[in-house]
Amino acid sequence: MKSVNPATGEVIQEYSEMSEVQVKDVIELNLEVWKEYRETRFTQRSQWMQNAAALLRTRKEEYARLITAEMGKRIAESRSEVEKCAWVCEYYAEHAESMLADELMESDASKSMAVFNPLGPVLAVMPWNFPFWQVFRFAAPALMAGNAGLLKHASNVQGCALAIEQVFSDAGFPENIFRSLIISSSKVEAVIAHPAVRAVTLTGSEYAGSQVASLAGKYLKKSVLELGGSxxxxxxxxxxxxxxxxxxxxxxxxxxxxxxxxxxxxxxxxxxxxxxxxxxxxxxxxxxxxxxxxxxxxxxxxxxxxxxxxxxxxxxxxxxxxxxxxxxxxxxxxxxxxxxxxxxxxxxxxxxxxxxxxxxxxxxxxxxxxxxxxxxxxxxxxxxxxxxxxxxxxxxxxxxxxxxxxxxxxxxxxxxxxPRLPFGGIKNSGYGRELSGYGIKEFVNIKTVWIK
Missing domain, CATH: 3.40.309.10 (Aldehyde Dehydrogenase; Chain A, domain 2)
Known part of the structure; x- marks a missing residue:
């Protein structure tokens, strides 16, 4: 895989695709770490997420230059993108706990409620046009909800993918709770099919969305799609x-x-x-x-x-x-x-x-x-x-x-x-929602608890 500067045509860096064994090892590590991570308190996750926001701001120029080099947007837009990623981290660090608080409900029980439990490893298939923002708007709520993250990024922005993985590691999150899979599209099915992977989200083209939705249906995995627009x-x-x-x-x-x-x-x-x-x-x-x-x-x-x-x-x-x-x-x-x-x-x-x-x-x-x-x-x-x-x-x-x-x-x-408003589409623009309280609840088990 190659990162090529769109303004000059120069190859920035080449990346070796992971083997099937390497991918399997990463998924299984992700699952094992999640089994402990899901027991962490919101206060701990919040601190790590605040750390991630601080790192994004500290490294804003470095990451903005990387975005511009790999996908070509203006440097001012790249800086704004990194800043927005810090904002979404802070937003969920502050609000995730209240969003996922138990909800008491009326029924024939002495006490009944909905509780919100994490699902496990979630695969994100992400595009190149906002190579940091698209990932963080998925990762911030998913990790704050207690899930683990697996990222299959666009092939031309692998530098951004690895930088994001490093942000979460440096912020204090457990090693392997968020990992980037350097793979081509042909290997996505094997990841979705893996029993450890509980859900998949995609931002991308209508065609890519239809392919991932088909695979999610085939393997009975929850999916969210944010696709094209006119x-x-x-x-x-x-x-x-x-x-x-x-x-x-x-x-x-x-x-x-x-x-x-x-x-x-x-x-x-x-x-x-x-x-x-x-x-x-x-x-x-x-x-x-x-x-x-x-x-x-x-x-x-x-x-x-x-x-x-x-x-x-x-x-x-x-x-x-x-x-x-x-x-x-x-x-x-x-x-x-x-x-x-x-x-x-x-x-x-x-x-x-x-x-x-x-x-x-x-x-x-x-x-x-x-x-x-x-x-x-x-x-x-x-x-x-x-x-x-x-x-x-x-x-x-x-x-x-x-x-x-x-x-x-x-x-x-x-x-x-x-971050404060639900985001997503209808018709061929996809289904499900990201951001706000609606987004964080896409990848949780909304569990009924009935007590008599």
Missing amino acids: DPFIVLADADLEEAAKVAVASRMITSGQTCIAAKRFIVEENVAAPFLEKVKTLMEAYQPGDPGSEETSLAPLARRDLVDDIEQQVNKSVEQGAEIISGGSRIPGIGNYYSPTILTNVKKGMPVYMEETFGPVAVVLPVKDEQEAIEVANDSLYGLGASLWTSDLEKGEELARKIEAGAIFINGLVKSD
């Missing part, structure tokens, strides 16, 4: 266009467009579509490619060369079918995996950029006649992860939010994940 960004006629355009572009361009919850379809009431489009065009054309490790760079490369090929193909096929390029629309020549910030209009149902997730800096502007059509277009998608709606009428915004098919709807704001 998030609508709805702008009604009474919205603050200046602010809406600013947030729309910021959302579309985070990590060069390589995020599931980026705004991808700009659905705009037709009487304000022209001024909104002009504002978006001006803002997107200001992005310029450069070294993602430089503070001045505004446009970073895509993580891999094949991802540039994919987004280029989606745009070209859509143009062949009648879509119009307003700005961008091509890869940027030279070294590195750069694609120009792109705006498409005259987009119709059936075109790739309408039907598929676009994982790159490509925005689609879809004018609609009114708010009713806006909701219909927003829901006309296989996906249902996040959505943003812009209006000055907050009462109407809340009413419309209930009609949008998505796991989250942000009114007059950027769609984002927050």
Whole structure:
């Protein structure tokens, strides 16, 4: 396995894949350590998790440079990612115990309650686009709930995977309670099938999710999936266009467009579509490619060369079918995996950029006649992860939010994940929830205790 710098094409480091025997040994060590770890008190786990947060902040620059080198995002975004990981560690260190407190319930017993017990080793199959955050948003609640963690990270960010493993070790957690498995996708089935592994969570593509879900079902393991998105960004006629355009572009361009919850379809009431489009065009054309490790760079490369090929193909096929390029629309020549910030209009149902997730800096502007059509277009998608709606009428915004098919709807704001709020999708965007109290309860045994 190779880590390759997306901005230069240089090989950073090569990693040897673990053998089947090595993988089996790691899983069994993970299980043995968990049998003692599950008896630790919340106060002890909390201290270790606070230590992890402190280490993340102390090593923020080191880890940010690693993220940028391996997957190519701008250094400022990498720093923010590490900081957010520290936040989720602190959040669960503080709240896990109360979230998992016994719940008394009425029944025909003298006393009845729900108690929450850890399941055991949980496998996380994680993507490269947020190589620290995606892992910590799983690991912090899972470890605080008393589970053990096994990480199968994306092949191009193995340096990040091993660094995360080291964070938990250095923070004081028992050795082997959180381990990284350096394996290819072909070896995931053997891990899920292992009797020690009690559950699996995946963040990634729709295809990867369907494969892992099939395996989880085959081996009767609990699963949570957070998959792709084609998030609508709805702008009604009474919205603050200046602010809406600013947030729309910021959302579309985070990590060069390589995020599931980026705004991808700009659905705009037709009487304000022209001024909104002009504002978006001006803002997107200001992005310029450069070294993602430089503070001045505004446009970073895509993580891999094949991802540039994919987004280029989606745009070209859509143009062949009648879509119009307003700005961008091509890869940027030279070294590195750069694609120009792109705006498409005259987009119709059936075109790739309408039907598929676009994982790159490509925005689609879809004018609609009114708010009713806006909701219909927003829901006309296989996906249902996040959505943003812009209006000055907050009462109407809340009413419309209930009609949008998505796991989250942000009114007059950027769609984002927050440790305090449940995160996840519906339809082809997956199932289950991460973060908040809902997330920590995904990987516990909700046990009924009945006493007479």
